[in-house]
Amino acid sequence: MSFIKKPKITHPGLPRNAAGLTLRDYEGAMSTLCAGCGHDSISSAIMQAYFELAIEPHRVAKVSGIGCSSKTPTYFLGGAHGFNSVHGRMPSIATGANAANRELQYIGVSGDGDSLSIGLGQFAHAIRRNVNMMYLIENNGVYGLTKGQFSASADRGSKAKKGEANPYSPIDPVLLAISLGCTFVGRGFSGDKEHLVPLIKSAISHSGFALLDIISPCVTFNDHEGSTKSYAHTRAHMRETVHADYTSVHEEIVSHVEPGEFKKIQMHDGSRVGFKRVDENFDPTDRIGAISYIESHRAKGEVVTGLLYLEESTSEMHHVLGSSETAMSELPYEKLNPGAQNLERIQARWR
């Protein structure tokens, strides 16, 4: 982010959230990404979302893989532990971390290369286990750090900076996730922060694996004419289908749309996510309908955004495993040590 590092002094008049923190308490280190990078807008939306939800930064664990997107957890929530792992393997770090401590909030930040090529297997299996986490793919269709190769999300025919066209079909993380049984799937655009913040807040409140695919143009290697992941192309072809409207447990529900247009779903934590449907023909709780809707618009060259699929009734990983409510990392050794008498009993069977 192209800003000058700000001093840590905060204006006493800055608004504070329910945890008594200001938005500045959700900042991280200075970004080293290119000026105008879409990823920085996403980081800013993440800070806003956690601030508005009044989640203390140190109760969040940030995990990522390798790539430009995976660098970003350093740039938000400086008070949270972070883990920049190896390429494509963030889902396993997140799964293990979550297994050890189910009480923290988990945010995984990945990219299209990290999740859809080298890490496709782990991405799929974290969804399959319904690990309770928010998983962001900052999707720009290109490998930035190695200077501009197509990624697996690049559309067929999309042009690289030097002009050659991508010959392969794209992997769409949204369709893939829905078909894998992902319980929360949304798509956003880094250039549309207003819609991104409620989408992120909804994803944080979801119990289970919440995927957000966020189109985030690469200003250096994929923002030219002929690219289908540029700012201009995305703005022209984006179709916001479902606007997520997040209501926390504590807030009054202020419905600003006509009844009938608004569908509310109660989340596990008691908060509510409302859908303002822009297109009457779309129901984000209908899995087959969602797939067909997204596919038909993709065929027309349109990028459907918003909260595209949500299912609150299935169980996240710990429910399936029957884990103790207390975090594994918090269990005192007295609860873990079976003791000498049990060892004698076990060994009696070995004679």
Add this chain to the structure above:
Amino acid sequence: MSNKAKTNNFVVKIANVNGTGSASANGLLMKSIFRMGIPVTGKNFFPSNIQGLPTWYEIRVSKDGYLCRSGKVDFMIAMNAETYESDLADVSPGGFFLYDSTWARKGMMQRDDITVLGIPLSGMCNEAFESARAKVLMKNVAYVGALVALLNIDMGVVETLLNETFGSKPHLMEANMQAIKMGQTFALENFDCPLPLKLEPMDKTAGHVLVDGNTTAGLGAVYAGATVTSWYPITPSTSLIDAFSIFCKQLRVDPDTGKNNYCVIQAEDELAAIGMVLGANWNGARAFTATSGPGVSLMSEFLGLAYYAEIPAVLYDVQRVSPSTGMPTRTQQCDIISAAYASHGDTKHVLLFPADPTDCFHMSQQAFDLAEQLQTPVIVLTDLDIGMNDWMIPEIEWDDSYVPARGKVYDREALRNMDNFYRYLDVDGDAIPWRTLPGVDPKGAYFVRGSGHNKFGGYTEKSDEYKDVIDRLRRKFDTAASMVPAPVIDKATDAKANKQWAIVSIGSCDGAIREARDRLTASGIATLDYMRIRAFPFADDVANFILDYDHVFVVEQNRDAQLRQLLSNELSIDPNRLIPMLSYDGMPVSSDFIVDAVEEHIQQGRAA
């Protein structure tokens, strides 16, 4: 060997077809001998297959308590016609060969230095039992019956054992007893029973148990306080995780809530398995995985990250025959180098070398303690022989005063009382920094990264800052050398001990070396001091021992002398001092092999 010498001192090998229920018959046989108070061990040589391929089970009865393979076969129970020929050739001179004589095989049985016994096992069972499955299963029980007579097994013990297994299923109990009696009666009527190889009750198994090392390692992890495991199925490590899961179901379900105080996650591959283990350890749980050589290859990238970012982890590598897929159901010690230096770049790992199931249990606690104290992966290098075979070991003792050593972790209060926390500072001068856990306090927050970082935990591409951290990691390895289990040194007490030669080895070679040393002393060839190395990095005692002798025999089970390489590489010892003694055919090393190799070497030395 005289007949008297063969009482309670022989090897029975059963050749069978896998998937026919031979394992339970062999277990019955082995436990019967154990319950008679006679020291016994069993080695299973099985195929990488579910049904229909040759499988062998070797039972060594040793009144002197030797636990290794002797290298001989005194009695072959040949139940697999396909392998008759090689099984016949395997019998040591003066031995016995029992086969299923339902179909006569006269032409093949031409050996006049052994005794061939035919019992029509299939014929008897086909007549006595109705179902096709029972006909196959009971054939195996029937040979146990024959051995009751031939070896003088206590029938009361056999009955008790069958009762313990089938007490609740009377029809099975009855069928098993019928098969036993059939075999016994035939042997009594047709042969001179017992044979010169025979059993006489002793009292040398009291206070002992029969168990495999994967079971004790899994149980050891439970007692170490491990709460998270993730793994990908691979022979021969799978039963270690199975054991952990089963013991957790028995011992770790919270009586108040009915919820699990453990988490077992089957991963999609070994990369994910070690990733989950690192994520869980980073987050404050004791977490581990188990795998074999191919899995270590796949985990290498993450192991390098764990080394550099200083994340504790425990990995059990149950070694099997390499390279590549190798022979998955045969044993070797072939991952010493790949485990010690797993991952690219300047990377080193702490290794522990258990010798038997007792070590597997206790080294589990040591592994978790060391991993957290040193903040680095600890790899427990066990093998298929230890992990999957039945060993006789003294009952494992547990001290309830054990407290897990969790290493240097700042808690909330400590963090509140300091100005700033920096992840990779060498505060105490032992090259081990302090860490913090996520979720505790914002002041403890830092960023784990495999990319260049400085001592404060920040990203760096500055040469001096990079070197500062990587040099401390090297020093941390020196600290590790002072903390890992010291070698076990066994010096000959009599004056015959020489300073010319000694034996150095690791892990499951131990049993064979102990017997070989006794035999070498008894035959007057050489009385050899012996050091069993228990960990890498090598404690100071390791080099001191080696330098005390002109030469040491380095006994290990791989082709490339990997322990010898590691010794000369890490301790700068002249490789000429280290004489390789390598058994790598996939069979657990035998005492015969070591005796022969030492004798040959010493004779060559004298001739020269």
